[in-house]
Amino acid sequence: FVMFGSSTPFAEPNWYQQFKSPYYKDTHRNFREKVRKFVEAELLPHVDEWDEVGDYPLALHRKAYEAGIYGAVWPKEYGGTPPQDFDSFHDLILIDELSRCATGGVVISCFLIVGMALSPILRVGSEYLKKWIIPEVVTGEKIIALCISEPYVGSDVARLQTTAVEDDNGFVINGEKKFITAGIKASYYTVAARTGDPGLSGISLFLVPKDTPGVTARRMKTQGWWSSNTAFISFEDVRIPKQNLIGTLNQGFKAIVMNFNHERFVLAGMANRFARVCLQEAIEYGRKRKTFGKRLVDHQVLRHKIAEMARAVDSSHAWLEQLAYQLSIGTPDTVIAGQLALVKVQCTKTMELCAREASQILGGNSYIRGGWGAKVERLYREVRVNAISGGSEEILLDLAMKQAKL
Secondary structure, rough: OOOOOOOOOOOOOOHHOOOOOOOHHHHHHHHHHHHHHHHHHHHOHHHHHHHHHOOOHHHHHHHHHHOOOOOOOHHHHHOOOOOOOOHHHHHHHHHHHHHHOOOHHHHHHHHHHHHHHHHHHHHHHOOHHHHHHHHHHHHOOOOOOEEEOOOEEEOHHOOOOEEEEEEEOOEEEEEEEEOOOOOOOOOOEEEEEEEEOOHHHHHHEEEOOOOOOEEEHHHHHHOOOOHHOOEEEEEEEEEEEHHHHEEOOOOEOOOHHHHHHHHHHHHHHHHHHHHHHHHHHHHHHHOEEEOOEEEEOOHHHHHHHHHHHHHHHHHHHHHHHHHHHHHOOOHHHHHHHHHHHHHHHHHHHHHHHHHOOOOHHHHHHHOOOOOOHHHHHHHHHHHHHHHHHOOOOOHHHHHHHHOOOO
């Protein structure tokens, strides 16, 4: 058995070390090595600087594509570069390894949001839209962002207020979108707008180029995810042709819902690796730092903190693997939705626990941007956005209970 990754206890998933697993094959191990090399060479040396300036190079998308990372989840016919026998475990490896950079703004904006915004086009879009948009985005030439949230609408999509009015020449869109990840950097937007009656049955999706007259994007200052290019976007009499409708008129919510399970799966995987990074940082610091003649890790009270962190991280990852298996065998969305909602909450709460406890162990160093505590300080600021995005913890817990028919 070949050990992989860090030798620090709990710094890697168990299957990287001495545990055997029925889930992983050589194709997964090869892909894991490919992603790790990319993270070591292209992300870890730069993310501190990128987050401080609030941006990352546009060329990163293309570099990731050329490394076989960016196109890994997309079909070959549109320029995708999936590894052999691609499945949900490759997906889990991808998000887990990318998240080692401990910079949510880069991970979400460069890698995750593109999938969330492009998936509706792949699933229900016309051949015209697929051939136009997907190759440009998959190869890293252009970026696409998802525009659903509004100033007064978040998880309650049924109350969406942005409108798209049809006329002889196409659609005219008016409204505002808020908290749009990658909204500044994107060339295209997947926009949810009301085209019919109130409620979920009157929503449609549209492809809107950012340079369309009437589209205005301005950067939002956020607590975390500084390099995410999060934007407030206004649509004022934005005219688009009819062929920019994604899927069927008034059926946009169905396309949105198709995204939810995968979105929560990858957000959970990201949060849990962030938690693992905090755990690793705490252990490595605790082995070096001494107080009262002993290393920090030799103090029982701190050993217990580390034990609780490790318990939460490893159990959460085991749950993610269980759900990755269900996704890989095609378990219906209606069956797995509740569990994915719960695992997302589990992982964000684990991140919150580990960020707090790692901060306690690192002490003042975790309060300073840069230096020994840089990763922990940054991830502590990102706890809230992980707990809220993709459905708040409260919304997801209630959804899971509805799925259980309580």
